[in-house]
Amino acid sequence: MNLKELSSYLGLSQTTVSRALNGFPEVSEKTRQRVIEAAKAHGYMPSQSARGLATGRVGAIGHIIPLGKHQMINPHFSDFMAGVGIAYADFGVDIVMKICAQDQELATYRKMVKSNRVDGFVLQGPLVDDPRMDLLQTMGVPFVVHGRSAGATQPYNFLDVDNEGAFERATQFLIDFGHRDIALLNGLETMDFAHKRRKGFLTVLQGAGIPVRPELMFSQDMSEVYGYEVATNILALPNPPSAMLCASKLVALGVMRAIADAGLVAGKHVSVVTFDDDFGFLGTHAAVPQITCLRSSLYRAGTRVAHMMMAAVDDPLGISTEIWEPELVVGKSTGMKL
Amino acid sequence: MNLKELSSYLGLSQTTVSRALNGFPEVSEKTRQRVIEAAKAHGYMPSQSARGLATGRVGAIGHIIPLGKHQMINPHFSDFMAGVGIAYADFGVDIVMKICAQDQELATYRKMVKSNRVDGFVLQGPLVDDPRMDLLQTMGVPFVVHGRSAGATQPYNFLDVDNEGAFERATQFLIDFGHRDIALLNGLETMDFAHKRRKGFLTVLQGAGIPVRPELMFSQDMSEVYGYEVATNILALPNPPSAMLCASKLVALGVMRAIADAGLVAGKHVSVVTFDDDFGFLGTHAAVPQITCLRSSLYRAGTRVAHMMMAAVDDPLGISTEIWEPELVVGKSTGMKL
DNA sequence: TTGTAGGCGTTATCAA
């Protein structure tokens, strides 16, 4: 059933039916009701291709996932996407997801724009210097960044957590407990978020006059194994750290395992603080409810970004930015330095 | 740049340019080259909306993810999607991903079909009795199932692993080691794969004349915590199992943790076998390389399903089915019953 | 308040 059939069935013009369905004010309420009912009864839905062609809006937002950056195979990503997807549903918008080889990323953006596949993009995992913003800005396509990019030259829409401030607070929190030898198990520092966390960490250390120990600073893809191996190694140092600051709960889980394996107790012999993106499938809440963390919901970030995206499509010129402050949740993994 | 502009630039008709670009044989090689070069130079890409309207093919496959079934927030899902996505790229096809509330699932399929959003669907996580197949079959939409559904009435395209056979082998493997008290930590048995695994498990137990102990059989959403808690409980039984069969590496990780916490050694005091979907982000290979497992790659399954999907779109009547046999990889988590 | 007619960018049919 298409518009033509539906309207001839109703004895109305396509125009009137279209207007009735799209909520135009000039249609009489009586006609509108009749149209809406008939549409529902016959299961009429406008063809997205036709509508896209006519309006220039295709009702889809692009999410491009370069494989090999571990974005896809990664719970942080999934949780965020769930939030985005649920919010899009309210707008009748779809996710067009494109998974591509890493070196095809920019080309993929270009193709999707040229072929008019989407009305805009959500960018995830921004780097310190990220070429995507420039590309999309010169192409004139609306986009929203989850995170920020320190190297950006023009204003752009973004939603970020205050990574720098969060790690300042966490570091200060540990210092207040008397810790001076603090390890940093950061994410990859080409990523903007990790760059900012490192910055926050160093700012507070230096402010407190604590010498930086580069051998306690790590920057890697976040995984359980990474946490386990690094923690195992540094706990075996002649002068081991008394506290560890982790970039992800995944990493912290590995750290906790290493601490246990070393016969130590977290919160007593070693303090652990982690950034907690608060995701569900590992059941980490139940497993290790006790880790002190900076918490921010990726799911909620996703829904918010989706709303910002819709606004950006409606008004390509307006810029909106948001920075969220993570909550510091004190658990049992932190305590006074022995 | 659109077709009209490109063709007038070339001094050719739109028809000829379109034909040249789409590989029609009647175009002279010389013209074709000229067209292809100009198209590349100007970055021309056909509008998908227009093409979709003209051909009826929109170049997109639907993946509908009901939230709350833990599909999205789940590494099994991600790994499979990565494979699918990479394979689609070769066909110039996109994933249209729709995340919806659980009770909206069937309605969402209907809407996407009616609005002509996609050329077909990939179905994941089929239940023993799954209404989706019937729906899509009556709507006449091509689809491929990753997995199977025992309750299906009509033939359909699917790719599955031999879950029943795999668990038969695993169970026999443990029995051969002298184990008789074997726990089953299965996935949710409304899911077809879990149903089949249970069946395989029971078949072999009964064939060997080993009494079934229902208090050692569990069926839940697969997570680390599930494995940990169940294993902790059953190891404390007066008559604990000497072996455990897990539905997922996530579950097995929890089991291993519980075994360690109980001061036992896997492969010595307790044998553990797991289904291993072989995903990467947890770095489980490095962390626990030793668990005996039935292994099958979700990523490869994804690429295969994508190819089957493309074939199904080209020939909506042809049915193709595939069943893969997982590999039994013997690790150190299994040994003779003490 | 409703209808007519043209256009969105392709592909497909038919003729040259």
Added chain:
DNA sequence: TTGATAACGCCTACAA
């Protein structure tokens, strides 16, 4: 081998 021309299904001035 190429080119007019008519769809594809919808939206939207403009007219009534």
